Amino acid sequence: MMGWSAAALAAPTPTDEQRQAAIEVAESLQYGSYADVNLDDDWSQRAFTRLLDVLDEQRSYLLQRDIDQFSDLNASFDDAIENGDLDRVYAFYARYQERVESRLQWLIDRVDAGLDYDYASQDRLALDREGSSWPGSEETLDELWSRRLENAALTLSLSDQSPEEIQESLHDRYTNQLNRVRQTKAEDVLVLMMAAVTGTVDPHTEYLSPQQGESFDIQMRLSLEGIGALLQNDGEYVKVSSLVPGGPADKSGVLQPADRIVSVGQDDDGAMVNVVGMRLDEVVDLIRGAKGSTVRLEIIPAKAVDVTRTQEVRITRDTVKLEDQAAHSSVEELTRDGETHRIGIITVPAFYVDFDAWQAGETDYRSTTRDVAKEIKKLKAQNVEGIVLDLRNDGGGALQEANSMIGLFIDRGPTVQVRDARGRINLYGDTDAGTAYDGPLAVLVNRLSASASEIFAGAIQDYGRGLIIGSRTFGKGTVQTLNDLSHGQIKLTRAKFYRISGESTQHRGVEPDILYPSLIDPDQIGESALDNALPWDRVRPVQYQLYGQPWQHLEALQDRHERRIATDPDFVYLEKQAQLSKRLREQQTSISLNEDQRQREMDAQESEQLALENQRRRAQGLEPLESWVDARGNNGSDTESGEPDASSDEVEPLDRAELQETAQILLDYVALKQPASD
Secondary structure: OOOOOHHHHOOOOOOHHHHHHHHHHHHHHHHHOOOOOOOOHHHHHHHHHHHHHHHHOOOOOOOHHHHHHOOOHHHHHHHHHHHOOOHHHHHHHHHHHHHHHHHHHHHHHHHHOOOOOOOEEEEEEEOOOOOOOOOOOHHHHHHHHHHHHHHHHHHHHHOOOOHHHHHHHHHHHHHHHHHHHHOOOHHHHHHHHHHHHHHOOOOOOEEEOHHHHHHHHHHHOOOOEEOOEEEEEEOOEEEEEEEOOOOHHHHHOOOOOOOEEEEEEEOOOOOOEEOOOOOHHHHHHHHOOOOOOEEEEEEEOOOOOOOOOOEEEEEEOEEOOHHHHOOEEEEEEEEEOOEEEEEEEEEOOOEOEOHHHHHOOOOOOOEHHHHHHHHHHHHHHOOOOEEEEEOOOOOOEOHHHHHHHHOOOOOOEEEEEEEEOOOOEEEEEEOOOOOOOOOOEEEEEOOOOOOHHHHHHHHHHHOOOOEEEEOOOOOOOEEEEEEEOOOOEEEEEEEEEEOOOOEEOOOOOOOOOEEOOOOOOOOOOOHHHOOOOOOOOEOOOOOOOOOOOHHHHHHHHHHHHHHHHOOOHHHHHHHHHHHHHHHHHHHOOEEEEEHHHHHHHHHHHHHHHHHHHHHHHHHOOOOOOOOHHHHOOOOOOOOOOOOOOOOOOOOOHHHHHHHHHHHHHHHHHHHHHOOOOO
């Protein structure tokens, strides 16, 4: 039987403050959540299972006998948090920490003893062990970790590291991880435990420690100096969930949603710190820094065909300003039958309002609605035949702005229904007479259009006020509030959004009238990709008038759209790349530990990707790329660095292709709506 180390005997124990926080969280969940939360034995079982996933999702540290020894938590987890009796849960964490420490020490000892791999093994390593049975013995785990260690060494070898460099890199990696684990405090255990507790309710309900609450406040004030990326946990990794519009990461073009972060380095020569398995708030702290400084990120790109093959990107930190998120417009000129047509484009990166100026009573405060109204006026003066509202990547923001912006396009009427936990429904609407624009309208959305964007798009669709074009939206149709506890805070889901048609935007999002292929994997990004997301449902519709019936023209619009994109290099690429990425993800469930075989598999997959990219480039008169890695952040740019030209206002080619095609569809709509002449 394993003897417990001094580190385990000195494992963190709960403080009185943390016990009280647990009691208050239990009360908040039962009496403040939108979902019906009943802390009973059934809930206890789900919470304990959730805790196992939070701690050891890949079944790599704990043994079946560890789970069995603490199986009483299957029925007593509810009592533990309701009464603040956390000792048993903390004891379970101590067992987990002991397993992690001993495993990391085992790895360090193996590395220090010398690695003599010839990389000729015929073994394969499974990429995902989530849902696997718990190992029955340490020997089983030794076998798993032996393969993992060999894979780690092989990955570094494929990156052209020498055997000496590989040994040093792996020694530093595992030593740093071990040091971090040994620094675990009682507050850290509470945060992990509460992640399991709140995660049983829905993905947006969350306990924030005092330190996390402070970071959350900084983000809400938009005074955060960093890279402008929102991060979330993804197993042992931290994953990019979205980019802040106008932020450094967004402007650089080198980081994308669903990229996973492997390590973080400071400035040009700072050591790269491995962050696999690190807590989310610690990773955020490493990435955050002073304006003008540089952060280096080693990432697994979302489109990587080999998840062990990483890439380093550099981003200069800056402050995200309101001006960077401001709505702005342009005019798209299209030529048909020798005539030039003008379609206005209004890009809306976020739904914002200068709350301080508004509350101070200033008459000219900044807001999305006011800025969009100004852009409409400018476009009308240029005699555009229609307007496209670009809400791609708009993650939402102020609900009042979604409500008031709908009012620019309709003459009074309801905009959204909000139902609270008691089933009471509040109806929001536009009460101002008149419109800022009553002409042909299209709204362009994608998977990263969320929350307020979905409310806006849903209302425009329900009213028949315009066309919704793009890919299915994110599906976040819930409302959260932040409540103070005696120790920390809790973010609670308190209400749910419903369209005026009665349908929820939750989980399903908004389905466009005309769909575009998407390179964003809905299994990785979106509400439906999150554990325990609240389901889609509906309430009674409200009365509202129709402003048009775009659906009468959808068959004709779809036919013209398909004929146009059949030979468009960017749309052909989008469709084929989406299909290829899906196929490769489904095929790659394991990786070879044989260097030659691994290289062949990587080369075969990357050659497919490269051939597809170069097919698009040749059709556009661009020079073909020599390597698939060169395509990252390039997307048609021919700068020497392979990064988008920061001095250009050009939208990236694929994004621009969607914008141009949307303008074409809107022009088709204008033509179809006009009565036939004699």
